[in-house]
Structure formats: C-alpha cells, structure tokens
Amino acid sequence: MSTKTGPQRYPGASRANWYQDDFGGDPMQVDVVVLHTTEGPTLPGYGGGSSAPNLTAVPDLAAKKLKWYQHFDVETSSRALVNLSGGVETNTQNVCQVELVGTCDPKTHKKWTTAGKAHIYWPDAPDWALQGVAAFLGWMHEEHGVPLVGAKSWPAYPTSYENGGGQRMTAAQWKAFKGVCGHMHVPENVHGDPGAIDFARIIKYAKADLDLDDDTPEATTPPAKPTVPAFPGRKYFVTGATNAHVLKLGKQLVKRGFGDHYKVGPSKSWGEADRLNVRDFQKSRPELRGDADGNPGPLTWRLLFT
Template sequence: MSTGPQKYPGASTAQWWQSRWGGDPMEVNTIVWHSTEGTGLPDYAGGSAAPNFTALPDFDAQRLTWYQHFDFDISSRALVNKPGGVETNTLNVCQVEIVGTCDPAAHGKWTARHLYTPELPDWALRDLAAFAKWAHDEHGVPLTGDVVFKAYPASYGANGVRMGAAKWNAFRGHCGHQHVPENDHGDPGLLPMAAILARAAETAPAAP
C-alpha cells in the first residue's frame, strides 16, 4: 500500500519505535504538526505516544536534527483516538513533533535555549520547509492547509478552529494538533505554517 521512500534522508533512527508498536500502513496525504513543550528529545513513554518524526534544534549548528520513529506511511501514536468517532492516528497522517514550546508563559520563564513556535529562527523555518517539500515531492502531500493556526492558550480545547468529523475526513495538506478532532491540545500554537509552506513551494513541482 505504501509508496515512495519511507525514511527521511539524514534522519536518525536511534529512537525507532515501529518494531515495538507496529502501526497501520497508510498512504499519507496530511502532516499534523506538534510541539513537544520541552527542550530535549522525549522518549514518548517508551514510544507509546510517539510521532513519526521529531525535529530537535541544534542551536550551535543552526539546524534541525531529525529523528524518525516510524516509517512515513505507517501510523504513529501522538493523537487521542476515541472509540466510535473518527480515526485520527490512522487516517493517512504523518505526525511531526517540533522540540520547543508554543506557550508564551513557558517561553518567558525557560532559561535554556529553546524554540518558540511563533518566533522560529530562519534556519528552523528552512529545515521545516525542506521536510514539507520532501513530503510533497516524494508522497504528494499538498503544500496547503485551509486552517487557521491560533496562538496558545486560545488554541486549546474548543478553540473555534478544531475540525469536525467531515472536514477532518476530507482534509489534505498541513494542520496542527490544535485542529484534530477528539483532541484538546493547542500545540503547535501560532506556528508560521504559511511561511513554511511558501518556502517549500518555491522550488516544489506541481502535486502529482
């Protein structure tokens, strides 16, 4: 069922969770973006709540270090899924966690260097755009997303931008955890998604 390369070039598999937790094969058409609300690489409770990818900032090198936990076209585990509702983790979504925070309160008090999603440095935008471009070029994930990213904490819970079942089932492109039904998280807050996708589209060919 899965087509295209399953490993993102250069990504580390030092935290590979697919062999432990399996996952369902999919043909990904959507990227769901998260923020970890921390400064280090999480272990995701032994992989039980892991995404497909984690982007960890290397501030000295001014780049993102990528960790891959599941194949691109295998479902991961970072979303809530409630019985009797829509599918979330398994509905053709690849999930990416950005190590950092969307919370202005955390941003204001943390002393360690960290990414704050509303104010990402240019090198982080560059590397997130590179991933979006790869997902587009190799898997046809649209460089679009007709959703509004809201700033945290207004993005938490019933936030006015969370999708209903019909829109979620039909959605293609890029969205955040704050948009996924059956979930209440507000990450990744005011992620500059439009800027990331515009940068990715500068050299991306038309979707197949």
C-alpha cells in the same frame, strides 16, 4: 487498507529512537502531515514509544539546523494523537506526524528564557528552523504528494487549546482534509499546539525550494510516478561483483533513506553494507517481510524504484 507508495525514511534522519518494531502500526498512503510541539526542550522519551510521532525535529541551536529522528516509517501509523473509541480515526487517517521540540506557549517561553534555558519558541522561530520544517514538507510533497496547503486558521496558544479559536475540524472536515495542519486542528484532541507558528512562511519556503509558484494549483497535485528500470538479474548482486547496477541500487537506497550501513557511500562493488541496507528496506515493506534476506530480487527492485 492502503499500500505504501513512497520512500519511508526521511534522508538523514536518525533511527536511534526507532519504535516501530515494538509498536507496529497500520500501513497508509499518507496525504496529511500533522505538526506538534513537544512543550519540552529536548527529545522526549514518548513513554518508550507508546505516544511517539513518525518523526521528531530537534533544534541544534549552535549549528542552526534541525536534527531529525525517525520513530516510524512515514506511511505507518504512529501514536501521538488521541483516538476516542467509536469516533473518527486520527492516528490511522493517512497521517504522518511530526513533533517539533520546543514550545508554543508564551508562558513557558518566558519561564525558560528567565531560567536561561535555550529553546525555540515556535511562534517566533528563526528562519533556519522554519526552513528545516519547509524542507521536510517539500520532501513529503515530492515523494508522497502531500499538498502544500493547510488549515486556514492557526490561532495562538492558549486560545488554540480545546477549540478556543474555532480552528478544530469536524469529523467530516477531517476525513476530507489533505495537506498540513496542527495538533490543534485534529478532532477528538484538545491540545493547542503548535499555536501561531508562521505556517504561511513555512509553505513559502517549501515552494521556493521546489521552484513552485506560491499560488500554483499544481502544488496540490501528486507527482508523477517515476519509470521503474528493469531488474538486471541476481548475478549482479553477489559478493565481489562490481558493476554499475550495484551503484545504481546503492544510490537509490540512500535516496529512500536506507543507507545507514554505508560508511562513506555506495560503490560499484557489492558487499555486506549493501546487503544490510537492502535487508532494512525489505523489512520496511509488508510485501517483503517474509523474505528480508538482503538479496535483491525483482519485487525488491520494483518496490525500491517506485
């Protein structure tokens, strides 16, 4: 079983619909992102989490941005793919799954448009929506080494349903795949989402954000691991302590997606918000779940900075 290696929370993502505590999941070193479309106009309930992905991107049409909801850690298996008994692994095949709220079905798009129901039709998504997806993929590349490459064929729905476009991978291809694909590419599954999403443009935006050459092979190379600063000692992390180490820890918690308890941001003074954020990080790591007391020690420090 693989060990988690990168930040588990996408910065800014809400955990208002968090399902990992109820459904668990297997830890993985993610090297694949699977894109879905919800085929609905709002954040799904996912059966209380029983069929949820790792994250959902909900378009805020008025603000022209995606609002992200995180349901499972990035490197914990989620539940949005069919996994047949005795077949190839899907949900647990080192995959982070993302649902994009909206539709890839032209008939649904027409019906919603006629009814005046605001939505995103992902094959013709606006630039701001594609850039929002690109930003996430860029983060996955930087933090988890997911290659900014993908499946070659992205046929339109409904041709993409089952394997009408010939796009679905074989078991061997799926096991060897690293990069970004759609639900329609995963073996054992019949769904055809996200259809003819403009994958080339998404990757172009992701590489531009990272200042990468659009054709560079470095895009498939995992980033180097950062140097871990030495743990300064527990005496710096007690109530009322004010020092630069507290601020450094707080900034790293925010970077890793564990800043929910800060009201305005981290500071140099150790307080309850710091302790609660450290506790949340500790609870996310199997190595620390038995010692999730919010007090940073050498192991918490090392895992937080790697």
